[in-house]
Amino acid sequence: MHADITLTVDGRRHQLRVDTRTTLLDALREDLGVTAPKKGCDHGQCGSCTVLLNGRRVVTCLVLAVAGDGAEVVTAAGLAEGGDLHPMQEAFMDHDAFQCGYCTPGQICSAVGMLDEAAAGWPSAATPPRASAEGAVAELDDTEIRERMSGNLCRCGAYAGIVSAIGDAARRTHAAAASGIPRPAREGGRR
Amino acid sequence: MNPFDYRRAEDAAGAAAMVADNPAAAFLGGGTNLVDHMKLGVAAPEVLVDITHLPMDEVEALPEGGVRIGANVRNSDLAAHPLIRRRYPVLSQALLSGASGQLRNLATTAGNLLQRTRCVYFQDTSTPCNKREPGTGCSALEGYQRYHAILGASPDCVAVHPSDMAVALTALDAQVVVQDAATERRVPIARLHRLPGEAPEHDTVLNHGDLITAVELPDMPMAVHARYRKVRDRASFAFALVSVAAAMSLGADGSVSDVRIALGGVAHKPWRALRAEEALRDGPATEERFAAAARAELAEARPLPGNTFKVALARSAITATLRQVHAEARGGDGHGGPGGHGEEQR
Ligand SMILES: Cc1cc2nc3c(=O)[nH]c(=O)nc-3n(C[C@H](O)[C@H](O)[C@H](O)COP(=O)(O)OP(=O)(O)OC[C@H]3O[C@@H](n4cnc5c(N)ncnc54)[C@H](O)[C@@H]3O)c2cc1C
C-alpha cells in the first residue's frame, strides 16, 4: 500500500510516493538520495540515523515515513549555512571526534538537538533531582554530555574526542545554556 | 514486513472503534516499539491507526490537586515538565533513565506503558515463545535469564515488563484513563498489567481496541521526596536489571507514617512492593527495618538459575533507595547516595 507525502529535507521540499512500510530513514536514503543519516542497527539502538525532525533529535529508523508526512527534516548535511560549517561540525574536526566517520552525522545532529534541549532547561538522568525540581539548567560537564549522548554509539570508540568537541561547541554556541543561568523549561504539549 | 494500511484517527472514540472492529488493526504512537516489532516479524498489523494527531498531548494540573498526563505526551516532554519535576521527581527520573534522548522525543506515555517485553526469545521469531505464539513453549526456561523475572512468574512465561516509567507510576498510584468505542473508564496502574499465568500473550487487562487517553496522578505530597534507582549492565541506555521507585513520609517523631515502593525488572508487571510497605509503615525509620522490609518483599522470590543474583541485588537496591528517600524526607542531610547530593532542603 502506498501514500503520497511531503517532506522538507535540508530546506528542500519533496513530494514523494512511499510504500507505507518505508521508514523515514529509508525514504531519505533510498528515495531522496540524502545519505547523511546512516543505517547502523535499524532498531533504535545506535543513533547513527539521527536527524532533527521538526527541530527535535530523533532516530529515523523507527519512524514511518508516512507518519512523518509534512515534516521538516534537518540532516547533518543541512546544518552548514552558506558554505560555513556548523560550529558543531567545526568542533568535531578540531577535536578529532571521529575515526571512520560512520556514526558522525548522527552524533552531530544528536549533539545539536541535545544543546537545544539543555538550553530549554531539560534535565537529564545525570541532573540531581533537587536541581531539576528547582528548574536549574544543568551545566554541561562531561558527565552530563555523556549521559545526554548515550543514544549515539561509536564503534571506533572516539568518545573522548566526541565529549570534548561537544563541550567546546556548547561553550561556543550556547554560552547561556552552559553557564548555568536558569531559563524557563519548555512546556510539554501544545499551547 | 507485511503490507498495511495507514490511517489517521479523527477522535478518540473513532480511533477505538477503528481498532476494535478489526482484529488485525493496531494503534500507532511513537512507533519505537511497534515499528521495531513489525520489522522483526513479532507484530504484523494490517491497519495502523495513527493516534499521535489526537489532542491528548497536555500535562495539566487537576482541580482536586493531581495531574493529568495526555496519552500522547512524549517521554522527553513529560520528564522536563515543571509540574512533574517539582511534584513527582521520581517520574521524571524514571523517564530520563529509560532509552535515549532521541527515543524519548518520539515515545509516548501510552506507548511506553504498553511496550512489550525485551525477552530475547520474544523478539526472535525463530525460537518458541508462549507470549508471541501461545502453546509453543518458553525458550527462556532453558536459556538466557539475566533479564527475566524473580517474582510472580509462571511455568509458561518468565518475562519482565521493561518500562521504567510504569514503575514510577505504580509507586505514585496512577490511574490509567481508557476509552473504548462507547465509554471511558479508569484502571488503577497496579491492575493494568497482568502476571503471566497461563496466558502470557496478554500483557494487560485491556481489550483489543481500548485506547489509553491519559494517565492521572493523585495529589501525593510525599512524592516530592520520591526517588528512582536503576541498576543496569551499563551506565546509560540499557534496560533495568532491577529498579526501585520509592516515596516516604515521616511522622513528627521521625517514624515512617507512609511509604510507597515499586520494583522494575523483577516481574511480568511493575511490582508494587506491598509486603515491604507493610513491614515499614508505622514504625521507626531505621536501617535494620529498611533491610527487613526488603527481605520481606523478596521472601517469595523464585529466581531462575541464570538470575539468582537479582534477589540480593533487589534487596540492596530497595534498602539503598529507602535510605535515600528517608534522607530526602528528613531534609536531605546526606548519605543519600547518588541523587541525594547532600543539598539543603529549601
Ligand atoms: C534501543 C531502545 C532502548 C530502550 N530502552 C528503554 C529503557 O531503558 N527503559 C524503558 O522504559 N524503555 C526503553 N525503551 C522502550 C521505549 O520506552 C518504548 O519503545 C516507547 O516508550 C514506546 O512508546 P511509543 O509511543 O513509541 O509506542 P508505540 O511503539 O507506538 O506503541 C507501543 C504499543 O502501544 C500501543 N499503543 C500506543 N499508544 C496507545 C494508546 N494511546 N492506547 C492504546 N494502545 C496504544 C501500540 O499499539 C503498541 O502495541 C527502549 C527502546 C529502544 C528501541
Ligand code: SF4
Ligand atoms: S519468557 Fe515469556 S516472552 Fe520470553 S520466551 Fe518465555 S514465553 Fe516468551
Ligand code: FES
Ligand atoms: S540505525 Fe537508527 S538507531 Fe541505529
Ligand code: FES
Ligand atoms: S567514528 Fe567510526 S563509528 Fe564513530
